[in-house]
Amino acid sequence: MLMVFGIAVEWAWNRPSSLRDCLAGFLFYFGAELVGAICVLTWWYTTGIPEGAWPRSLFLVECLSLLVLSEVSWYWLHRWGHTRQGWPWHRWHHVPDRYGVWLTPIGHPVFVVMAVVSRVIPGLALGASPEAYAVVGIFQMGISTVGHYNVDAGRWLSRIVVTPALHRWHHAPGARVNYGLSLTLWDQVFRTYYLPRREAARLGVKDQGPGEYEISDQLLDPFRRGVG
Ligand SMILES: [Zn+2]
Numbered sequence: 001m002l003m004v005f006g007i008a009v010e011w012a013w014n015r016p017s018s019l020r021d022c023l024a025g026f027l028f029y030f031g032a033e034l035v036g037a038i039c040v041l042t043w044w045y046t047t048g049i050p051e052g053a054w055p056r057s058l059f060l061v062e063c064l065s066l067l068v069l070s071e072v073s074w075y076w077l078h079r080w081g082h083t084r085q086g087w088p089w090h091r092w093h094h095v096p097d098r099y100g101v102w103l104t105p106i107g108h109p110v111f112v113v114m115a116v117v118s119r120v121i122p123g124l125a126l127g128a129s130p131e132a133y134a135v136v137g138i139f140q141m142g143i144s145t146v147g148h149y150n151v152d153a154g155r156w157l158s159r160i161v162v163t164p165a166l167h168r169w170h171h172a173p174g175a176r177v178n179y180g181l182s183l184t185l186w187d188q189v190f191r192t193y194y195l196p197r198r199e200a201a202r203l204g205v206k207d208q209g210p211g212e213y214e215i216s217d218q219l220l221d222p223f224r225r226g227v228g
């Protein structure tokens, strides 16, 4: 829904994504959803939902706790994705030199699995309820999707949530800032929050190669480059 809305918003801003980009986005979106669902369901099926020490009576507190923990876990995975070891797995999300809502789900399936695992581990360890997962997951994916809109709106919200202007700077070549998925809390705590007044002009990776958009190349890229 938010992807379709995003495509419309980008048209309104006169910054439309190409048809090919949109199709790629949708394809990856459903792929990532499938991977996420399989991971979570497999975990629950094999281990059961643990009874934890969460304050179930206060659903809002449970959701907020899960969100904050899930964000810090994602934050450090994402920072690892920008190290020499992690970059081959995360690089794909940064290859496109064009911004747009279609970019949201683009990435190597191995890193998508790591991302899902990183976000659910804190809750699984502490026994969060499936309802809390649903609420937090929808919030995180919603904000992350809007954060990839190719518009420059909502900057004033950047101290709280990830906005298009903020996440766009994460896509500047060689950037080591703004790792948050939906909250900017941990970027501010760990001093990686960066939002100048101007918009990031150049996007993509420093070591851009020819034919970077071929899916088969991107899938095999981490194995060819070697990890570490
Ligand atoms: Zn990144």
Ligand SMILES: [Zn+2]
Binding pocket: 093, 103, 104, 148, 167, 170, 171
């Ligand atoms: Zn991104």
